[in-house]
Amino acid sequence: MARKNYMTKPLDLFTPTSLPLNLPEVFKQIYYYLYSNSNIPRAERLGAEIIRILFCKIYDEMHNKSNKKFTLSSSESEHEVGNRIKQLFEKVKESYPDVFDKEEKIYLDCKSIKYVVEKLQNYTLVETERDIISEAFQAFWGPGLRGEKGQFFTPRNVVKMCVDILDPKPGERIIDPACGSGGFLVEVLSQLKEREYFCNVYGIDKEVDLVKICKAYMAIIGGEHANIFCADSLYPESWSEEIKKKIKDESFDVVLTNPPFGAKIFIEDKNILKNYKLGHKWIKDHSNNWRITNSVAKQVPQILFIERCLQLLKPGGRMAIVLPDGVFGNPRDKYVWHFILENAKILAVVSLPPETFLPSTHTKTSVLFLEKTKNNDKDYEIFMAIANRIGHDKNGKIIFKMDINGNYVVDSRGNKIIDDDLPIIASKYKEFKRGTLKSSRFGFIIRLSEIRNYIFVPSYYNPETAQKLNHLEKTGKYKLISIKELVEQKLISIKRGHEVGSRYYGMGNVPFVRTSDIVNWEIKIDPIKSIPEEIYEKYKKRQDIRENDILLVTDGTFLIGRTAIVTPLDKKLVIQSHIRRIRCLKPEKLHPYLLLYLLNTEIVQKQIEDKTFVQATISTIGERLYEIIIPIPIDNNTVAKIINEVSEIIKMKVEARTKIENLIRNREEV
Secondary structure (H helix, E strand, C coil), X not given: CCCCCCCCXXXXXXXXXXXXXXXXXXXXXXXXXXXXXXXXXXXHHHHHHHHHHHHHHHHHHHHCCCCCCCCCCCCCCHHHHHHHHHHHHHHHHHHCCCCCCCCCCCCCCHHHHHHHHHHHCCECCCCCCCCHHHHHHHHHHHHHHHHCCCCCCCCHHHHHHHHHHHCCCCCCCEEECCCCCCHHHHHHHXXXXXXXXXXXXXXXXXXXXXHHHHHHHHHHCCCCCCCEEECCCCCHHHCXXXXXXXXXXXXXXXXXXXXXXXXXXXXXXXXXXXXXHHHEEEEECCCCCEEEEEEECCECHHHHHHHHHHHHEEEEEEEEEEEECHHHHXXXXXXXXXXXXXXXXXXXXXXXXXXXXXXXXXXXXXEEEEEECCCXXXXXXXXXXXXCCECECCCCCECECECCCCCECECCCCCECECECHHHHHHHHHHHHHCCCCCECCEEEEEHHHCCCCCCCHHHHCHHHHHHHHXXXXXXXXXXXXXXXXXHCCCEEEEECCCCCHHHCCCCCECEECHHHEXXXXXXXXXXHCECHHHHHHHHHHHCCCCCCEEEECECCCCCCCEEECCCCCCCCXXXXXXXXEEECCCCCCCHHHHHHHHCXXXXXXXXXXXXXXXXXXXXXXXXXXXXXXXXXXXXXXXHHHHHHHHHHHHHHHHHHHHHHHHHHHHHHC
């Protein structure tokens, strides 16, 4: 397309889907160009510059429809383009005095400004459905800069699911106390579709650039942004009088938020902590019940935000909050659920896949939905769901649904369908509300009385796994028995390994077996991690490793559930603490080869996956290992066949390894 002079007929603008590159890709190109070629030396300063320029673009689309300024002709110099955009920014400051200070300027050099205009002039930001400003912020601030403060932008489909489930009504007051770029607020307004409801939407964020971005969103959709504030939501005592007047506790119908989270961003200010029950230490009393103490204790922000959201809600108000998965299953966080159950009714928990916030962070998250109420003595139903597909892969690339033959699934218009479970889950919640829900991982019901040990991880109650176990039992071909029962019946014993210290690595010839060394039923020896004889002697009796012992990985992301069996070649070793040693005490009743096979069956591995929780920075199955159900075949011929086949496999592996070791030894002698 030939470029048109900005003083003549306005340039036709296209949405991103009409152009070869989508906007996230364009923003990345702009970032890398500016980082390498502009006069701005620091990456974080580039973010502020691009926000100013994007406001110029938005203003131009909204106010200069017949006389575009954010465009260029082939005959224009860099100086002409740069000066025009800088003059345009002066108009922007007049229109948005609450966003930009009078002294603010565009510092980017004219050559760089011209490059940005050239890359963006054919796009319309006002009419696009993409999360434009957020995409720009992510491209220009970068994962490292955002991650330090736990700020990861909520994907649009997660935002939409939360809004669909809470279903804000016209006239309700809505707030996001960690609004970031404003995704939740914009989605609420787009669903309400009425301009007069802007006055009922509020946002707070402590980062000034994020507040500017949120206000930019409001500008994009043509609304007011007077209710977006730069402040610390967790510390209302520090607010200005204007904010205190507009935002009061127990005055909101709906809260939607994705607060900063992370294990390294503790809040230690006692002036903040004193205002929160969850900012205090909790202990168990003699009756094994949780009790709050008078002492404050440092706390991660996501926990305080749970209580802050409840403070903001009216009685009967409802909220959605994105939280790291550790909150839903960590034993040390049980007091949090004691507090929640005292102050709210749990409406729903939706488990999100690990790819949700990738490529920014691999932190696994879930969404908690609550209703503020203190009448919680009665049992009630909780909606739970498990999303396995989020619409993009770990690199952020969009993924589409495919059939069993590897062909793309298309809609009635022939368009590929994004592989995203969240719209299905939102529709299942509506079925739950109507009382017509049919149980699946996309939506199932757990009664509060069925919650075990304050565990609110949806996969722990996965109905599809339970259905498969029930089916196996009904066939009459299997005896279902838990690992705990196997231990109690003295059919097996279980021991945990130890940590020897990395200072001993490579100082001896005794293998130290780590989780990554357990592969395909074998122990892969890594000489670099071998330890001295005296360290082996220290742990020899405690670990008591023998032939035919089974090693099972119980800690460590992506490796949990891997198994190996100890052969005559492996008896002299030490195992890591993330590995459990399982011994069959009565092989005539439960042979180790049979147990090895059963531990690797699909139904057992699925249970291991369901019962693996994120705790701090590592995944673990913990004591939930003992809850795993083992389906033992009843038919003796079937059992004998399995044992014989596994025996042959182990024998071949031992022979192959022996040949390799002999070959290497002989070569070394030569």
